[in-house]
Amino acid sequence: xxxxxPQDPQDQQQQPTSQDSAQQQDPQLQYPAQPQYPQPQxxxxxxxxxxxxxxxxxxxxxxxxxxxxxxxxVAGLAVVNLIATLAVAIGDRASFADQLVRDIRAQxxxxxxxxxxxxxxLLIGFGLTAVLxxxxxxxxxxxxxxMRAGRNWARMVVTMIAVMMVFVAIPTVxxxxxxxxxxxxVAGGAGILQAVLAVGAVIxxxxxxxxxxxxxxxxxx
Numbered sequence: 001x002x003x004x005x006p007q008d009p010q011d012q013q014q015q016p017t018s019q020d021s022a023q024q025q026d027p028q029l030q031y032p033a034q035p036q037y038p039q040p041q042x043x044x045x046x047x048x049x050x051x052x053x054x055x056x057x058x059x060x061x062x063x064x065x066x067x068x069x070x071x072x073x074v075a076g077l078a079v080v081n082l083i084a085t086l087a088v089a090i091g092d093r094a095s096f097a098d099q100l101v102r103d104i105r106a107q108x109x110x111x112x113x114x115x116x117x118x119x120x121x122l123l124i125g126f127g128l129t130a131v132l133x134x135x136x137x138x139x140x141x142x143x144x145x146x147m148r149a150g151r152n153w154a155r156m157v158v159t160m161i162a163v164m165m166v167f168v169a170i171p172t173v174x175x176x177x178x179x180x181x182x183x184x185x186v187a188g189g190a191g192i193l194q195a196v197l198a199v200g201a202v203i204x205x206x207x208x209x210x211x212x213x214x215x216x217x218x219x220x221x
Contacts, residue, residue: 060148061213067204070197071144071158074165075137077190077197082133084187086126091181093122147205152214155205162198169195 060068089096097118104113140161146154172188204210 058150058213058216060150061209063204063207063210064148064213067201067210068144068148070201070204071147072141074194074197074201075141075144077194078133078137078140081187081190081194082130082137084183084190086130087183088181088187089126090123091183093119093126096122150213155214158198159202159205162195162202165191165195165198 097115100118100122101113101115104111104118140158143154143157143161147158169191172191205214
């Protein structure tokens with residue numbers, strides 16, 4: 001019995017496989033080459049349009065900032081003036097109540113109103129006056145903030161209010177000590193200081209740097 005002798009590795013490499021020999025014997029068994037399909041050409045993606053850069057918000061000049069601080073001082077003095085005025089009115093509510101009773105009876109004698117009822121009506125009126133005064137002070141502060149933000153219409157409104165304060169304060173300057181009581185003196189002094197601060201704020205708001213801030217068209221000139 002003969003044992004198979006191991007074949008030389010070179011002989012194994014030289015021996016063709018059955019598939020290769022079959023392809024060499026029959027050319028029809030060769031597989032055709034795969035066709036090359038054209039790759040689709042996509043158009044280049046256009047970049048999205050970018051929004052124009054937002055210009056930085058101009059900072060208010062020193063004069064405008066100082067004017068805003070003065071206007072805040074005017075609002076604070078307005079609160080002091082309101083409290084002092086209400087204190088004067090409440091302290092003298094007895095005479096106001098008597099005057100209210102006389103006025104009502106003069107208009108219609110059939111209407112009966114007591115002094116206590118008149119005082120109650122006056123207290124309600126004082127409360128409504130306080131609420132209305134605080135609302136007006138808040139609106140004034142809103143105008144001041146808009147002025148600092150560069151709104152020219154707010155500057156004009158604040159200027160007109162300052163002119164009104166000056167006209168109201170002129171009689172107080174000459175009759176500051178006419179009314180008795182510390183509350184009346186405080187109210188008169190607060191009104192005068194309001195007018196002074198308001199005038200200072202108006203002057204600062206209408207200087208050259210301030211005009212360029214409120215009217216940007218002047219910067220090119």
